[in-house]
Amino acid sequence: MTLDKRTRDAMLELCGQLHDDDGVDPREFFKSGRGPRKTDxxxxxxxxxxxxxxxxxxxxxxxxxxxxxxxxxxxxxxxxxxxxxxxxxxxxxxxxxxxxxxxxxxxxxxxxxxxxxxxxxxxxxxxxxxxxxxxxxxxxxxxx
The missing domain is CATH 3.30.300.20 (K homology (KH) domain)
Known part of the structure; x- marks a missing residue:
């Protein structure tokens, strides 16, 4: 996820370094990581x-x-x-x-x-x- 400069600066004040999953809703982040689709x-x-x-x-x-x-x-x-x-x-x-x-x-x-x-x-x-x-x-x- 690409962050704009203000959001990035605000997040850097709260933590040491940023990762790809920072600022992403955990429910959405882990939703795409589920296993294969359920069989119909x-x-x-x-x-x-x-x-x-x-x-x-x-x-x-x-x-x-x-x-x-x-x-x-x-x-x-x-x-x-x-x-x-x-x-x-x-x-x-x-x-x-x-x-x-x-x-x-x-x-x-x-x-x-x-x-x-x-x-x-x-x-x-x-x-x-x-x-x-x-x-x-x-x-x-x-x-x-």
């Missing part, structure tokens, strides 16, 4: 609900053959709870995996998945879903 428990709860719902829908309620064998690995807010990043993993043999087909199937059924999430949660607006597809073995997966 509501966002984490929503992520768990979205993961359970999408995993259940992908396990057998979708009519798309491209999506059979997918399971949800994680769901994270991206950047907040209005948009969720869903990471799915394919449980197939590496020779049968085609990332473009799986991403196309997820893109085509994103509306149905979002509707299922909206029915499962109690919020005014359902979050939009973004997907990341991980192959069975990324080194051996075929990218067509």
């Amino acid at each position: 428990h509501k966002a984490q709860q929503l992520c768990r609900q979205v993961a359970e719902t999408v995993d259940q829908v992908l396990s057998g309620e979708m009519g798309d053959d491209r999506l059979i064998g997918l399971r949800v690995a994680s769901v994270q807010p991206a950047p907040d709870a209005s948009r969720m990043l869903v990471t799915v993993v394919a449980d197939w043999a590496p020779d049968d995996f085609c990332r473009a087909e799986v991403e196309g199937g997820l893109h085509a059924s994103a509306g149905r998945l979002r509707a299922a999430v909206a029915a499962a949660i109690t919020r005014r607006k359902a979050p939009t879903l973004a997907f990341v597809v991980l192959g069975p073995h990324p080194q051996e997966a075929r990218h067509d």
